[in-house]
Amino acid sequence: MHKKWLLLITVLYTLNMQAQKYKDLALTPPMGWNSWNTFQANISEKLVMQTVDSLISSGMAAAGYNYIVLDDGWMKMERDSMGNLVPDPQKFPHGMKAVADYVHSKGLKFGLYNCAGTKTCGGYPGTRGYEYQDARLYASLGVDYLKFDWCSSEGLNAKEAYTTMSKALRVAGRPIIFSLCEWGNNQPWLWASEVGELWRTTGDIYNCFDCIKDHGTWKGWGAVQIMDKQKDLRKYAGPGHWNDPDMMEVGNGMSENEGRAHFSLWCMMAAPLIAGNDLCGMTKQTIAILTNKEAIAIDQDSLGVQGYLYQQKDSVDTWIKPLKNNEIAVCFFNRSKHPVTISYNWKENVVNDTLSKTMIDFNAITYSIRDVWAKKIMGTTSKVLATVVQPQDVVMVRLSIEGIKKSKK
Numbered sequence: 001m002h003k004k005w006l007l008l009i010t011v012l013y014t015l016n017m018q019a020q021k022y023k024d025l026a027l028t029p030p031m032g033w034n035s036w037n038t039f040q041a042n043i044s045e046k047l048v049m050q051t052v053d054s055l056i057s058s059g060m061a062a063a064g065y066n067y068i069v070l071d072d073g074w075m076k077m078e079r080d081s082m083g084n085l086v087p088d089p090q091k092f093p094h095g096m097k098a099v100a101d102y103v104h105s106k107g108l109k110f111g112l113y114n115c116a117g118t119k120t121c122g123g124y125p126g127t128r129g130y131e132y133q134d135a136r137l138y139a140s141l142g143v144d145y146l147k148f149d150w151c152s153s154e155g156l157n158a159k160e161a162y163t164t165m166s167k168a169l170r171v172a173g174r175p176i177i178f179s180l181c182e183w184g185n186n187q188p189w190l191w192a193s194e195v196g197e198l199w200r201t202t203g204d205i206y207n208c209f210d211c212i213k214d215h216g217t218w219k220g221w222g223a224v225q226i227m228d229k230q231k232d233l234r235k236y237a238g239p240g241h242w243n244d245p246d247m248m249e250v251g252n253g254m255s256e257n258e259g260r261a262h263f264s265l266w267c268m269m270a271a272p273l274i275a276g277n278d279l280c281g282m283t284k285q286t287i288a289i290l291t292n293k294e295a296i297a298i299d300q301d302s303l304g305v306q307g308y309l310y311q312q313k314d315s316v317d318t319w320i321k322p323l324k325n326n327e328i329a330v331c332f333f334n335r336s337k338h339p340v341t342i343s344y345n346w347k348e349n350v351v352n353d354t355l356s357k358t359m360i361d362f363n364a365i366t367y368s369i370r371d372v373w374a375k376k377i378m379g380t381t382s383k384v385l386a387t388v389v390q391p392q393d394v395v396m397v398r399l400s401i402e403g404i405k406k407s408k409k
C-alpha cells in the first residue's frame with residue numbers, strides 16, 4: 001500500500017514537472033533575431049555564426065536577445081526518401097545540428113521556420129501531413145523556437161492545423177516556443193493562447209515607418225500601420241501568450257527617430273522583440289536603440305500587460321502601459337512631420353485601466369518621471385509636463401514612486 005502511494009506521488013510529480021516545462025517558455029515576450037526581414041532566403045551557417053558573434057559583441061545578448069531564428073529558405077526543395085526535411089547543403093554544409101550546437105555553445109537558443117500548409121511561402125516543403133515527423137526532427141536538432149507560417153494552407157482550419165503542430169511538438173518532448181504566423185486571418189488571439197506562445201496579428205511588416213506597400217495580391221505594412229491594428233487586442237495578451245506585431249525593422253534604413261519610435265511602440269505593446277536587421281556592422285544609433293535597457297524593461301515587465309492608446313491629440317498619441325508595483329510607462333508619439341509641444345497635466349489625466357486593475361490619481365499620489373531615452377529624471381507628476389516631441393519620434397517615460405524616495409534622500 002505504502003509503495004503504491006509513493007509510486008502515485010512520483011508519477012504525479014513527474015507529470016507536473018513535464019507540464020511545467022512547457023508552461024513557462026515565454027512569461028515575458030520572446031526576444032531575439034530573425035533572418036527574414038534582411039536576408040530572405042539568403043541565409044547560411046556563416047551568417048548564423050556572424051550574427052551570433054555580433055549579437056554578443058554589440059551587447060544585444062546581454063540586453064536579453066537570446067533566440068536566433070532562421071526563417072524561410074533553410075531547406076532543400078524536396079524531402080528525402082524517408083520524408084525528412086533536409087537542410088540546404090550549400091547553405092549549411094555541416095548540417096543543422098552543428099548550427100544549433102554553435103548557437104547553444106554561446107548560451108543562446110535556436111529557432112527554425114516552417115509552414116502549416118503544403119509549401120512554405122518561399123516554395124520549400126511545408127509540414128502538412130508531416131507534423132509529428134518534423135517535430136521529432138526539430139527536437140533532435142535542439143530547436144528551441146518554431147515559427148509556423150500559413151502559405152499553401154487552402155482547405156485547412158487554422159485552429160486545427162496549429163493545434164496539431166502544437167501537440168506534435170509536445171509529443172516530441174522538447175520545450176519549443178511555438179510562434180504562430182497566420183497573419184491574424186483567423187483571429188488567433190481568440191484561440192491561440194492554448195496553442196502557442198505568440199501569434200502574428202497582421203500581414204508582414206514592410207521596411208518603412210509609415211506607409212503601405214502594395215505587393216499586388218497582398219500588402220506590407222509600415223510600423224505605424226501595424227501599431228494602429230493592435231489597439232483592440234490587448235486583452236488577449238499576457239504572460240505566456242503574446243500578440244506579435246511582427247519582427248522589427250529597426251536598423252534597416254529607418255532614420256534614428258523613426259527607429260526609436262518603432263522600438264518604443266513595440267515595447268509599449270509588450271511585443272516580442274525580434275530584431276530583423278543585419279547585426280553585423282550596426283551603427284551606434286541602432287545598437288543604442290535595440291539595447292536600451294530601460295525601454296526593454298518596459299516591454300519585459302513581469303506584469304505582462306499590453307499598453308493602450310490613452311489619447312490622441314494634436315497628432316500626438318499617448319500610450320500607457322501599466323507595470324508591476326503600480327508603476328506605469330507613458331509614451332508620447334508624434335505622428336506628424338513637425339515638432340509638437342505638449343503640455344501634459346497629470347492631475348487631469350487619471351489612469352483607470354480595468355484590465356490590469358490599475359488606478360492612479362495624480363492628485364493623490366506623486367510619481368517621479370524618468371525619461372527612458374534621455375536617461376534622466378524630468379521632474380514629478382506634481383507639475384505639468386511641458387516638452388517637445390520631435391517629428392515621428394517619441395518621448396517615453398517611466399513613472400515611479402521609488403524615484404521620488406531616491407531623490408529625497
Ligand code: GLA
Pocket residue numbers: 036071072113120121122149181203204
Ligand atoms: C510570410 C511570413 C514572413 C516570412 C515569409 C517567409 O510572408 O509572414 O514573416 O516568414 O513568409 O517566406
